[in-house]
Amino acid sequence: MFTGGITSGMNFDKYDIIQVNVTGENVPKPIDNFENSNLRQLLLDNIQKSNYTRPTPVQKNAIPIIMAKRDLMACAQTGSGKTAAFLLPLINLLLSEPKNLVVSAEHCEPQAIIVSPTRELTLQIHNEARKFSHGSPIKTVVTYGGAALHHQAKQVLKGCHILVATPGRLLDFVDKGRITFSSLRFLVLDEADRMLDMGFMPDIERMMAHSTMVATGERQTLMFSATFPEEIQRLAGQFLHNYLFLAVGIVGSACTDVEQQFHLVTKFEKRPKLTELIKSEGGEKTLVFVEMKRTADFIAAFLSEQAYPTTSIHGDRLQREREEALADFKSGNMAVLVATAVAARGLDIKNVAHVVNYDLPKSIDEYVHRIGRTGRVGNRGKATSFYDPEFDTPLARDLVKILQQAGQQIPAWLEKDAVNNTSSSFTRTGRFGGKDFRKFENKEETIAYSEPQPREPEEEW
DSSP, rough: OOOOSSOOTTTTGGGGGGGEEEEESSOOOSSSSSSTTOHHHHHHHHHHHTTTTTTOOOHHHHHHHHTTOOEEEEEEEETTTTHHHHHHHHHHHHHHHHHOOOSSSSSSEEEEEEEEEEHHHHHHHHHHHHHHTTSOOEEEEETTTOHHHHHHHHHTTTOOSSSEEEEHHHHHHTTTTSSSSTTEEEEEEHHHHHSSSTTHHHHHHHHHHHTTOBBBBBBBBEEEESOOOOHHHHHHHHSSOOOOOEEEOSSSTTTTTTTEEEEETTTHHHHHHHHHHHHHHOOOEEEESSSHHHHHHHHHHHHHHHTEEEEEOOOOOOOHHHHHHHHHHHHHHHSSSEEEEGSSSSSSOOTTTEEEESOOOHHHHHHHHHTTSSOOOOEEEEEEEEEOOOOHHGGHHHHHHHHHHHTTOOOHHHHHHHOOHHHHOOOTTTTTTTOSSSSSSSSSSEEOOOOOOOOOSSSSS
């Protein structure tokens, strides 16, 4: 339980000079370390067992904000410790202010619900919640599509403090009356930008409008993501009360910890180039992203025939197969995992040395999430992308801006494509994945830490 996570790398000290913006009213003071965070001893013991030495910037700020019972919209880059940032204070409040579980033979009323877009991320959050609440009376249950409905229903009806769920299976249980929101104290949307885009928004609106949902302002609502475009902030604002906006500078996927390289190739040159890259890795873990489900299986079969142990994960595989593929990759039984968008967000896989974009995604935010599977928590990583001008030119300007932000070398041919192409979806300015669209005068705090101061519908339905 405590040994599977990624430990901090050689560049972890760089986190202490990351800029942080907090906007809103009455911002709580950030913590310096876990020991002075007012977390209970049980949580501090579990933090130590997890080999967390000191909090990351998103944890330094989010923990006191959540402990102060404030709603929060937090934007922090991939691999920056967002899951612990909301789980630790949430569990602490459940322990400090205990309330009896409401459960009957027909339904249960979770006190905290955490919703995420993919099955794999949901399972990961559940395991983290179990880890941090280990040794406490807190009960955690997970529910997601593709797995046995009857078994999950039995677990739900035993009652739980924390329910981690994908939106489709959660609403299925709500519609059947097995889950109600009447006792809800905390609602967390992880990867909130994905949860609030047009694919998932109807499900979120149904959940928020349910007759048993605790009103905004009476529950604590927390939203976390690596990117928060203004339009998503406007959608999210209707579900939040007097919230604080936390933006942490780029610390993981688009910084110098990840070496970003690009190769100009045609679609017919991709396979031999991929084989060359895999061979050069010498058996280190490599995560290959493709756009189409059938391409994932094709590339996995091709690499296996070349004597490179490879598996694949995508939305058409059975849930059991998806979990087996992920387990084989995590354990090292398979050195290469070929994946579609289901593996792009949130997954914490130890020792991923190389991310390869066999197919570049259609949006720059998806690119940021993908390459964030390596170079996490101060570890070094490498991301290689195949750029086919026939398909990828619309992304050129956004890629150049990401490379400029990260202080990385920009190929001349990519700069030329960017100049010739007017298309861009890049809305971020400075070194943040989002900026509070609300206007505050004298409310913005910029903190530079220094020691010792302190869419592809692959997703779950």
